[in-house]
Amino acid sequence: DAGVIQSPRHEVTEMGQEVTLRCKPISGHDYLFWYRQTMMRGLELLIYFNNNVPIDDSGMPEDRFSAKMPNASFSTLKIQPSEPRDSAVYFCASRQGGAVSYEQYFGPGTRLTVT
Amino acid sequence: ELKVEQNPLFLSMQEGKNYTIYCNYSTTSDRLYWYRQDPGKSLESLFVLLSNGAVKQEGRLMASLDTKARLSTLHITAAVHDLSATYFCAVEVGFNKFYFGSGTKLNVKP
Numbered sequence: 001d002a003g004v005i006q007s008p009r010h011e012v013t014e015m016g017q018e019v020t021l022r023c024k025p026i027s028g029h030d031y032l033f034w035y036r037q038t039m040m041r042g043l044e045l046l047i048y049f050n051n052n053v054p055i056d057d058s059g060m061p062e063d064r065f066s067a068k069m070p071n072a073s074f075s076t077l078k079i080q081p082s083e084p085r086d087s088a089v090y091f092c093a094s095r096q097g098g099a100v101s102y103e104q105y106f107g108p109g110t111r112l113t114v115t
Numbered sequence: 116e117l118k119v120e121q122n123p124l125f126l127s128m129q130e131g132k133n134y135t136i137y138c139n140y141s142t143t144s145d146r147l148y149w150y151r152q153d154p155g156k157s158l159e160s161l162f163v164l165l166s167n168g169a170v171k172q173e174g175r176l177m178a179s180l181d182t183k184a185r186l187s188t189l190h191i192t193a194a195v196h197d198l199s200a201t202y203f204c205a206v207e208v209g210f211n212k213f214y215f216g217s218g219t220k221l222n223v224k225p
Binding site for chain 2: 031042043044045048050055056095102103104105106107108109
């Protein structure tokens with residue numbers, strides 16, 4: 001398996017624009033997570049899905065952020081409108097279900113810069 | 116609010132020396148994770164500690180978990196330059212709620 005795939009790897013956009021980040025989890029994994037990493041706040045869990053259903057979005061910072069998982073192999077994180085304080089690295093991770101393995105596997109991340 | 120505190124935050128050490136990174140957390144949890152992150156890269160899973168008293172070792176790194184003390188340690192033995200990276204601990208509360216420490220940036224000098 002190619003691991004967790006994220007695109008784009010880098011995104012530069014202007015304040016007010018819509019940004020869409022994409023993630024393809026590892027095939028067969030039941031859980032998908034979105035994280036944000038900044039110098040000020042470290043690594044934060046934003047939302048996670050189980051079998052394509054959002055389970056906990058309490059970490060989503062504002063209504064400007066939304067996430068979807070239309071099928072088992074694709075998820076998006078959208079920011080609309082974007083603001084400079086959204087600049088961060090956004091990671092997607094996936095995990096198998098049950099007690100098979102507790103490990104999370106992280107994607108390479110998307111570095112977002114909002115000017 | 117749950118707190119996960121790592122110390123030290125920065126660690127500069129000579130090759131060949133031993134050192135320990137500490138991870139304290141403020142709530143009950145039976146699962147703790149250690150990750151490594153190289154600059155500009157993703158997180159790589161190092162250890163998954165699933166129960167009190169768990170100890171795992173891989174090469175020069177050894178991790179342990181004391182759930183009663185809410186403490187995990189990552190011990191580095193005879194450090195080498197290749198271990199230079201940032202190390203994160205993460206606590207799982209319930210299932211799938213992960214809280215990360217601030218990270219310990221390790222620099223191993225030749």
